[in-house]
């Protein structure tokens with residue numbers, strides 16, 4: 001197995017890179033710009049801008065991967081809403097180009113997708129449930145999924161996940177759990193919604209599942225998240241309780257009051273039966289991971 005990772009400077013990309021090193025798997029880590037993850041040796045990193053077709057062709061022809069794990073994306077949902085053309089380029093058109101070279105070179109293509117493909121009216125969701133995106137970001141991911149599923153002669157997997165968290169190095173953006181922990185420690189005022197429900201996912205568990213799918217030659221859609229679904233406010237309460245931090249500066253509010261540019265699904269969460277049975281996936285609870293942050 002020779003694994004090409006896109007977005008290796010991102011949170012999930014770093015965890016997959018570190019796991020490949022620990023498991024002594026053959027890999028090439030790529031991201032836009034310079035390597036920002038010190039654990040990744042120089043010779044295992046190459047710059048790859050996934051919106052540049054020539055760059056894609058060169059890197060694939062040179063490295064000759066058997067598997068491509070595609071974590072790179074425009075992941076800020078509100079930024080996507082305000083910049084739909086850029087979002088389309090990074091999240092949909094790049095997938096179209098990568099898929100083309102994966103078919104030509106018989107490379108297994110793994111797409112990272114999201115719980116936001118659903119409208120959140122009747123979560124938790126199974127893999128085969130009907131998608132109904134509510135935002136520009138969510139539509140770009142549904143369209144990318146469609147490209148992958150409809151591509152003739154492509155070996156593929158789609159890994160949908162939810163609020164990924166963990167510690168990374170030089171990340172271009174933080175994640176919910178780290179941000180909440182830091183704000184609680186500094187006693188900064190926070191406005192937290194209590195009408196959106198999610199199953200936060202430990203980035204190491206997700207990285208493990210991505211590699212496990214490749215190692216077992218699995219294909220199709222997999223739902224990979226944490227084992228418990230709770231409201232964002234409840235997540236904050238549990239973090240505060242774990243670290244024994246006061247909640248005095250946390251104000252509860254509704255999604256309507258918060259008025260974010262992109263619409264979010266109210267209740268997602270995943271049914272994990274397929275991942276548990278086919279992969280042996282056994283995700284950690286929030287409390288089991290907090291000591292490592």
Ligand SMILES: NC(=O)c1ccc[n+]([C@@H]2O[C@H](COP(=O)([O-])OP(=O)(O)OC[C@H]3O[C@@H](n4cnc5c(N)ncnc54)[C@H](OP(=O)(O)O)[C@@H]3O)[C@@H](O)[C@H]2O)c1
Pocket residue numbers: 006007008009010011012013030031032033048049050051070071072073074075090112113114115160161162163164165171172173
């Ligand atoms: N994080 C979540 O809560 C969540 C939830 C559901 C699904 N997902 C999906 O899971 C995947 C991984 O998420 P993540 O949390 O690891 O995201 P992340 O930390 O934002 O990482 C994404 C990476 O993609 C890179 N990238 C962006 N544009 C690129 C381009 N044109 N060429 C090459 N690389 C580019 C970014 O580079 P820079 O660092 O230089 O900006 C960043 O390192 C994404 O596909 C995301 O949509 C994430």
